[in-house]
Amino acid sequence: xxxxVSLITLGVGDVRRARAFYERLGWQGQEVEETVFFQTxxxxxxxxxxxxxxxDCGITEGQAGGFSGVALAHNVRSKAAxxxxxxxxxxxxxxxxxxxxxxxxxxxxxxxxxxxxxxxEIAHNxxxxxxxxxxxxxxGLSNP
Amino acid sequence: xxxxVSLITLGVGDVRRARAFYERLGWQGQEVEETVFFQTxxxxxxxxxxxxxxxDCGITEGQAGGFSGVALAHNVRSKAAxxxxxxxxxxxxxxxxxxxxxxxxxxxxxxxxxxxxxxxEIAHNxxxxxxxxxxxxxxGLSNP
Numbered sequence: 075x076x077x078x079v080s081l082i083t084l085g086v087g088d089v090r091r092a093r094a095f096y097e098r099l100g101w102q103g104q105e106v107e108e109t110v111f112f113q114t115x116x117x118x119x120x121x122x123x124x125x126x127x128x129x130d131c132g133i134t135e136g137q138a139g140g141f142s143g144v145a146l147a148h149n150v151r152s153k154a155a156x157x158x159x160x161x162x163x164x165x166x167x168x169x170x171x172x173x174x175x176x177x178x179x180x181x182x183x184x185x186x187x188x189x190x191x192x193x194x195e196i197a198h199n200x201x202x203x204x205x206x207x208x209x210x211x212x213x214g215l216s217n218p
Numbered sequence: 219x220x221x222x223v224s225l226i227t228l229g230v231g232d233v234r235r236a237r238a239f240y241e242r243l244g245w246q247g248q249e250v251e252e253t254v255f256f257q258t259x260x261x262x263x264x265x266x267x268x269x270x271x272x273x274d275c276g277i278t279e280g281q282a283g284g285f286s287g288v289a290l291a292h293n294v295r296s297k298a299a300x301x302x303x304x305x306x307x308x309x310x311x312x313x314x315x316x317x318x319x320x321x322x323x324x325x326x327x328x329x330x331x332x333x334x335x336x337x338x339e340i341a342h343n344x345x346x347x348x349x350x351x352x353x354x355x356x357x358g359l360s361n362p
Contacts, residue, residue: 081293099219112221116259116353131331131337144228147225148222
């Protein structure tokens with residue numbers, strides 16, 4: 075298995091509602107058969123019905139809600155951008171679960187959960203350089 | 219909020235055990251303070267203690283296990299590669315929750331869950347071209 079993630083699919087309770095949330099944040103998606111695709115660099119983020127996703131994965135759905143055990147991070151270029159994105163997310167209906175603050179690694183970050191409880195950390199991390207195209211690199215890690 | 223995912227962090231019960239699983243699949247990680255980083259193209263996949271991740275996100279942990287509501291996809295270049303990766307994952311200790319089979323979209327895919335229940339779909343999808351660098355593009359979607 076090569077070291078690669080191709081798509082991230084977030085299971086959501088209501089695809090239309092979830093799409094509207096991400097579009098309020100400025101994202102542009104494309105819907106195909108009740109599935110919404112967002113191209114993000116070389117990977118694709120997908121919104122799909124949580125029940126369909128579970129069934130499609132051959133997984134019996136447990137109780138909904140609670141912590142998904144997965145967090146996505148969106149890194150930005152300044153502390154001010156962290157505040158801006160967290161504020162925009164809150165206006166868009168997100169729950170701010172950790173207000174922006176200095177982090178132990180010398181950065182600045184906050185966390186919100188989207189309408190289905192998926193966690194997004196918005197971070198300014200001077201230690202992880204952000205390229206012009208938005209891709210990040212962890213120093214010392216090679217790209218196999 | 220720009221249209222970008224920077225990191226994907228999987229909450230795991232035992233970081234060492236989880237790292238060993240991904241390394242059995244051929245991935246190469248780097249551990250920093252009980253956190254394992256895998257560079258995957260322009261994003262980074264991270265393994266971190268699930269309890270720490272929940273706390274770090276300001277989220278009260280619900281019951282562990284069950285479906286996380288998130289699925290990651292790893293796309294490959296042929297049907298045979300799907301079979302190979304699913305078989306390798308099973309040998310590495312994964313649970314195959316959906317054996318490889320033709321899909322409704324004209325592709326071929328299977329799904330396994332890792333040791334903490336995180337779902338990975340391994341897919342050959344002729345409709346989503348895979349570039350030489352492993353990045354994928356959904357036709358008709360622009361990269362904002």
